[in-house]
Every structure is written in C-alpha cells, then in structure tokens.
Amino acid sequence: MKTVYHVQSGKNGKWELKKEGAEQATKTFEIKEEAYQYGRKICDGKRPSELIVHQLNGEIEDKSLYNK
Numbered sequence: 223m224k225t226v227y228h229v230q231s232g233k234n235g236k237w238e239l240k241k242e243g244a245e246q247a248t249k250t251f252e253i254k255e256e257a258y259q260y261g262r263k264i265c266d267g268k269r270p271s272e273l274i275v276h277q278l279n280g281e282i283e284d285k286s287l288y289n290k
Contacts, residue, residue, distance in 0.1 A: 224270040224287075229257045231278050239264065262286070 225241065227248070232238035237257040238247035248264070251257040258275055265271040265288040275284040 224272055225265075225268050226272045226274065227261050227265060228274045228276060229254065229261050230276040230280070 228240050228242060230238060230240060232240075232247055232250055236250045236252060237254045238250045239257050239261045240247045249257075249260060251260070258273075261273045261275075265273045265286070269288050269290050271288045273286045273288070274282060275286075277283045
C-alpha cells in the first residue's frame with residue numbers, strides 16, 4: 223500500500239507537508255520549494271509512495287510516484 227503526502231498551503235501562509243489522512247502536518251515551511259524538496263526526500267525513503275503538490279488555491283499542480 224502506498225503512502226501519499228501532500229504539499230499544500232497551510233495556516234498562517236506557510237506551506238506544509240502532510241501525510242494523507244493525518245490531522246497535523248508532518249512539517250511546515252516558509253517556502254513551497256522547501257516543502258517540495260523535503261517531501262521528495264521523505265517519499266524516496268518510503269516506497270511505494272506518492273507526492274502531490276497543490277497550488278495556493280488547492281488545485282493539483284504536480285504528482286510524483288516513488289515505486290519500489
């Protein structure tokens with residue numbers, strides 16, 4: 223079963239990496255690119271996984287699969 227993480231706009235204008243189904247963010251960031259890079263690192267170590275990056279308005283911007 224794959225683990226899914228989302229890079230999305232969070233509280234106070236920050237970006238967060240959040241595991242799908244979790245109530246709290248795994249980690250928050252000032253800059254979206256930092257959240258994305260951290261998410262890539264996490265997903266690369268937890269295969270199979272997927273990283274879904276959202277725009278500020280919540281729409282999906284990008285998806286990356288990390289398979290076995």
